[in-house]
Amino acid sequence: MQPIISISGLGKRYASGFKALTNIDLDIYPGEIFALLGPNGAGKTTMINIVCGIVNPTEGTVVADGHDIRKDYRAARSKIGLVPQELATDAFETVWATVSFSRGLFGKPADPDHIAKTLKALSLWDKKDSKILTLSGGMKRRVMIAKALSHEPKILFLDEPTAGVDVELRRGMWEMVRSLQATGVTVILTTHYIDEAEEMADRIGVINKGELVLVEDKTALMNKFGKKQLTLNLRTRLTSIPAKLADFRLELSADGSELVYAFDPHDDKVGALMKGLNELHIDFTDIRTSQSSLEEIFVSLVRARP
Amino acid sequence: MNFYAIRAIYIFEMMRTWRTLLQSIVAPVMSTSLYFIVFGAAIGSRIASIEGISYGAFIVPGLTMLSLLTQSISNGSFGIFFPKFSGTIYEILSAPISYREIVIGYVGAAASKSIMLAVIILATARLFVAYEIAHPLWMVIFLFLTAVSFSLFGFIIGIWADNFEKLQLTPSLIVTPLTFLGGSFYSIGMLPPFWRNVTMANPIVYLVSGFRWSFFGASDINVGVSLGFTLGFLLLCLTTVWWIFKTGYRLRA
Numbered sequence: 183m184q185p186i187i188s189i190s191g192l193g194k195r196y197a198s199g200f201k202a203l204t205n206i207d208l209d210i211y212p213g214e215i216f217a218l219l220g221p222n223g224a225g226k227t228t229m230i231n232i233v234c235g236i237v238n239p240t241e242g243t244v245v246a247d248g249h250d251i252r253k254d255y256r257a258a259r260s261k262i263g264l265v266p267q268e269l270a271t272d273a274f275e276t277v278w279a280t281v282s283f284s285r286g287l288f289g290k291p292a293d294p295d296h297i298a299k300t301l302k303a304l305s306l307w308d309k310k311d312s313k314i315l316t317l318s319g320g321m322k323r324r325v326m327i328a329k330a331l332s333h334e335p336k337i338l339f340l341d342e343p344t345a346g347v348d349v350e351l352r353r354g355m356w357e358m359v360r361s362l363q364a365t366g367v368t369v370i371l372t373t374h375y376i377d378e379a380e381e382m383a384d385r386i387g388v389i390n391k392g393e394l395v396l397v398e399d400k401t402a403l404m405n406k407f408g409k410k411q412l413t414l415n416l417r418t419r420l421t422s423i424p425a426k427l428a429d430f431r432l433e434l435s436a437d438g439s440e441l442v443y444a445f446d447p448h449d450d451k452v453g454a455l456m457k458g459l460n461e462l463h464i465d466f467t468d469i470r471t472s473q474s475s476l477e478e479i480f481v482s483l484v485r486a487r488p
Numbered sequence: 489m490n491f492y493a494i495r496a497i498y499i500f501e502m503m504r505t506w507r508t509l510l511q512s513i514v515a516p517v518m519s520t521s522l523y524f525i526v527f528g529a530a531i532g533s534r535i536a537s538i539e540g541i542s543y544g545a546f547i548v549p550g551l552t553m554l555s556l557l558t559q560s561i562s563n564g565s566f567g568i569f570f571p572k573f574s575g576t577i578y579e580i581l582s583a584p585i586s587y588r589e590i591v592i593g594y595v596g597a598a599a600s601k602s603i604m605l606a607v608i609i610l611a612t613a614r615l616f617v618a619y620e621i622a623h624p625l626w627m628v629i630f631l632f633l634t635a636v637s638f639s640l641f642g643f644i645i646g647i648w649a650d651n652f653e654k655l656q657l658t659p660s661l662i663v664t665p666l667t668f669l670g671g672s673f674y675s676i677g678m679l680p681p682f683w684r685n686v687t688m689a690n691p692i693v694y695l696v697s698g699f700r701w702s703f704f705g706a707s708d709i710n711v712g713v714s715l716g717f718t719l720g721f722l723l724l725c726l727t728t729v730w731w732i733f734k735t736g737y738r739l740r741a
């Protein structure tokens with residue numbers, strides 16, 4: 183499949199001399215939801231701003247829907263919608279006026295029906311004639327989303343769309359992103375809520391200190407890094423781990439009542455452990471397993487690379 | 489050309505004028521009326537005519553120019569400074585528009601507003617003094633060229649300024665003094681030779697003079713020189729704007 187966004191060799195050094203991005207190569211495919219993760223200052227916004235034309239790259243190229251973002255910026259930008267990280271609105275305009283303005287700015291003839299549909303989908307219809315300064319923060323963010331969707335983009339960038347948004351609205355936002363995906367829109371979002379990426383994304387990219395350290399299919403990532411943990415509550419306490427079970431690198435709790443086995447599901451050694459325990463007549467009263475979350479994976483990734 | 493974008497920016501900017509009607513139109517009309525009452529009626533009645541023109545009529549072009557210049561600069565600078573200040577500039581920068589279209593939208597709206605204002609001031613002045621316009625077409629050309637070049641100049645200031653102080657500094661520290669000393673209220677010929685020469689270094693002298701010529705058919709400076717100066721200034725501003733967008737100066741990091 184042809185990527186809808188193709189980033190190659192992208193680098194950015196700000197005027198201050200700070201190198202915010204180094205040699206980024208990334209392909210995004212049509213219709214996917216791509217989550218970009220990374221700690222504060224990693225370079226997520228810088229990368230998005232370059233693709234959207236707000237920041238000039240120092241090196242490398244970006245092609246959006248077949249158009250180079252610099253040489254053919256008109257065609258490229260008209261395909262892209264952006265909801266930036268910072269709330270920035272024309273406080274004295276009405277919701278309707280500001281969203282219509284965006285559509286015109288992106289070169290589309292007026293289409294009141296489309297604007298009405300967008301505002302309704304974002305539960306802003308009853309606010310359409312209100313001045314933006316009378317809206318709450320969450321409503322303002324939805325106005326910015328409406329602006330980004332006003333020109334029917336094929337690619338939508340959401341830079342921390344759910345920062346400072348309440349739980350219900352967050353779920354609403356997820357639903358909205360999914361319904362956009364259903365209509366064929368490609369969504370690239372950044373977030374600091376890992377559970378959000380886990381919930382939403384098809385693929386995940388991790389940026390750290392300006393470098394793309396990982397790009398993976400979400401499920402593959404969870405499988406690859408997702409260590410499982412098996413905890414056994416023993417019927418009789420142990421004082422030490424039997425030598426026969428040394429291969430499993432088990433851990434014994436301080437009071438000797440629990441055995442913990444951390445394993446990779448692919449290694450397929452749980453059966454062997456059970457057999458070993460059986461042979462040693464170690465009996466247990468309870469058993470539980472847990473899988474590490476994306477959050478733990480993320481933290482370990484970002485920590486591992488100083 | 490992205491006409492929809494130009495139209496969107498233009499309308500958006502013009503709408504702001506209606507919202508701030510008092511500030512945009514009523515205030516300048518008010519202050520001009522005061523000038524005419526003080527200089528035209530009160531003091532003017534004691535001043536002999538200049539080059540055969542009554543003092544009240546003589547100051548009409550200069551006063552109009554004064555408002556035209558200050559309003560063009562303030563409209564032009566505010567229009568682009570505000571999105572920068574509020575952060576909404578992101579949308580302009582990410583839109584499929586060229587810098588020409590951005591300039592046409594913003595500067596076009598700024599110039600339209602100040603031309604509207606100049607017309608209102610001229611109409612107001614007519615209530616105080618009876619003046620005639622000798623060369624209406626040239627009057628319109630000077631009005632238009634001045635409004636466009638100074639809106640463009642304001643646009644440049646708006647991009648350069650990164651705080652409100654700077655935004656207000658240039659108009660009040662440079663443009664207002666230059667306009668006052670640019671022959672709005674007197675003829676250059678009234679000055680002693682030394683000061684006359686100093687004054688000739690003031691670009692605004694040429695604008696006021698050219699504009700006045702279109703009213704009375706006579707001026708201190710050859711009208712061709714005035715026109716050349718106005719066009720030169722326009723060209724200078726256009727070049728600067730072109731450079732700003734080419735380098736991304738203060739707009740794109």
Ligand SMILES: Nc1ncnc2c1ncn2[C@@H]1O[C@H](COP(=O)(O)OP(=O)(O)OP(=O)(O)O)[C@@H](O)[C@H]1O
Pocket residue numbers: 196197198200202220221222223224225226227228229267741
């Ligand atoms: N205009 C600028 N000039 C100089 N440095 C900048 C500029 N903009 C961003 N930076 C720096 O580039 C780095 C990356 O910033 P960026 O905003 O891309 O991070 P981010 O991943 O979006 O972080 P966050 O999660 O906090 O939003 C930071 O160290 C930041 O200080």
Ligand SMILES: [Mg+2]
Pocket residue numbers: 226227228267341
């Ligand atoms: Mg960011």
